[in-house]
Amino acid sequence: MAATTHLEASLARRRSLTDEERVVLRALPSERSTYAHGDLIVREGIAPEGSCLLVRGMAMRAHRIGRSERVVSALHVPGDFVDLHSFLLDHLDHDIVAVGPCTIDFVAAEHLEEITRDYPHLGRLLWLETLIDAKMHRMWVATRAALRGSQRVGHLICELHARLGMVGLVNGGGFEMPLDQRGLAEVLGYSVVHVNHAVRDLRAEGLLEWTGGRMRLPDPGGLAEFAGFDPAYLELTHPKG
């Protein structure tokens, strides 16, 4: 599937697109790359000449604060326009790192500028994507203050389940999980040992199965209830045209 088809699907999942807009998106040039687990997709500090659309795999934003190890501020799933914002900002303040094998489509900044100039509604949909990213960031801030241990782990798992479900990557109640317990700890700001205990507790409660790089939620509602997860912040529906 071409890059632009992915962008089309990505925008269409939240708002309706006209036929003309679909044509414009399909005609949008892009360049495809693949990465292995842990590869640097975009390096902190550089001025990217385009933005990257995540087609397959996951990616994370990794910051360096003071003298600490890298810390993760966000996780992205297929369909996410990972650094769409870099075409208005001049440089990234963090790395973008591949989580599991990744496929990325790069879209040049000039083409994004054309879209925002010539197709205001499409421009607003791109803006909307960045606003939803911001909502997720705020929810991460809030859940880190409100939840501890297995609830916090469960909340992230619910979020991934919902986000991957939206792009058709959940089947049989489960999904591919490219992060191991160490990676999950890094994303959550926990230690491996602590995540291990939280996962053990979720398993014991019958709320999580996780083997061989695949996660399954035997009782998604129960996990959501347990973790205080309300998917409203993900804007999964089509409320406006």
Next chain:
Amino acid sequence: MAATTHLEASLARRRSLTDEERVVLRALPSERSTYAHGDLIVREGIAPEGSCLLVRGMAMRAHRIGRSERVVSALHVPGDFVDLHSFLLDHLDHDIVAVGPCTIDFVAAEHLEEITRDYPHLGRLLWLETLIDAKMHRMWVATRAALRGSQRVGHLICELHARLGMVGLVNGGGFEMPLDQRGLAEVLGYSVVHVNHAVRDLRAEGLLEWTGGRMRLPDPGGLAEFAGFDPAYLELTHPKG
């Protein structure tokens, strides 16, 4: 000063505006309101018909997660377009609450739509404001993972010092601080007792003076060094036209 002059100043602090754009912004109708400390400015779940520009005071975003007390995901200072995103999203997933006495200018959604439609560059500046919000959110996620205790408290104080400085609200090395220790704890996701100890330590190190609702940084560089604070993420400069 009229609402629209504030918006003009707000956008001009990061990018250059043309004379025409300044005229458009000054002609933008808005409605002014004032609030007392703790007042609800916008309630979770409603569909606002406009966006609010913070003119004076501070405001915070307060979430409810699971069965927890309210948790704060962001803090806003004068010049911030607090819920600019609500004109593309259909409802807020959190409250916006006044911190100290606040003045707010409401701008109707239809006028924002006109601007984004008729003045693409202005639209991009509005988009940029929301992108910088998102950067701050990510930094909050990252600092909560990377920093503890007095470093985390110090980082927030450095951020406030920098953001208030950008809008001319720092004088004599200090600024008005409408939050008390309890409020600061709420914003940081800490308990009052813990914040009190962190503040005590910062004072003992000569990095903070805080009396009578006013905060002063005797050694801003020293505090930034101590807290691992790098203001780059706030985009204080004018790198693009």
Next chain:
DNA sequence: CGGCACTTTGAGAGTGGTCAAACGTCGTGG
């Protein structure tokens, strides 16, 4: 002077970190 709100201190307990070691699993090479 008497409230009242905020700050400060102390004690005890839960959450989460570090270090270290044991255990499993899986792919490679003999």
Next chain:
DNA sequence: CCACGACGTTTGACCACTCTCAAAGTGCCG
């Protein structure tokens, strides 16, 4: 087929960070 090593998972011991509850101290204002 088995031995081996690499890597991820699991467990235990111990300690630091942070919370809650409680109470005392401080400053402001009627």
